[in-house]
């Protein structure tokens with residue numbers, strides 16, 4: 490995965506230019522017909538594109554760590570925060586489907602990326618299994634709870650706005666959607682880093698109960714986060730949809746996994 494993206498230009502290209510370039514590459518690829526309905530062949534074409542164009546995709550080596558965990562856990566429901574154009578949704582959605590799952594939900598703030606994702610998910614033949622939902626993750630997660638659409642998240646893949654890793658986790662804990670036995674997989678927690686999230690999942694119950702005494706934090710905790718990651722995607726001064734202390738009684742067993750040669754880390758459960 491490349492560094493953070495924000496809404497700024499990439500070599501003068503607008504977001505629409507980038508979506509068009511990506512889809513143009515895929516739909517003009519000589520292997521397109523063979524890739525239809527085949528998630529891995531679709532991703533192989535995307536990988537070719539990603540070699541020459543900085544894309545924020547989870548990529549093969551880290552993706553393998555996650556797909557192995559999906560095989561072990563065999564979740565019925567998996568939720569992803571941060572769809573982008575659907576690379577991880579195709580890779581992990583396919584793995585969840587192959588392992589007896591029922592549904593993969595992928596949440597994406599940006600409607601243009603979400604539209605591209607839906608096209609590629611359909612190309613991969615996963616349109617009846619992977620659902621892309623456009624909007625802010627915290628608003629959608631809260632809606633999941635209120636509608637009863639998702640009540641228990643067996644695997645949560647977190648790969649979106651860095652300051653929201655912790656607030657979204659606490660929202661899910663608050664609603665009882667993340668419970669003992671849930672598996673959290675959080676990307677980029679070491680590079681570019683996410684100290685507030687890591688500190689929380691590594692705190693003891695006593696430490697969390699103590700911190701909870703002063704009530705929910707106001708706003709996002711951006712301590713130790715890179716300025717560019719704080720500025721990416723969410724307007725300055727924005728606040729979490731629900732400010733909660735979460736469930737301080739949950740104990741996490743935190744593990745870091747780093748594929749050989751990659752600076753980026755996945756994993757926390």
Ligand SMILES: C[S@@+](CC[C@H](N)C(=O)[O-])C[C@H]1O[C@@H](n2cnc3c(N)ncnc32)[C@H](O)[C@@H]1O
Pocket residue numbers: 545546547548570571572573574575576577578596597598599602624625626627648649650653722723
């Ligand atoms: C790193 S990319 C996701 C990459 C994707 N998981 C993959 O590996 O193919 C992060 C995505 O999160 C989206 N995003 C950022 N903040 C969000 C939020 N609060 N809710 C939902 N999506 C968000 C961005 O628009 C961007 O497309």
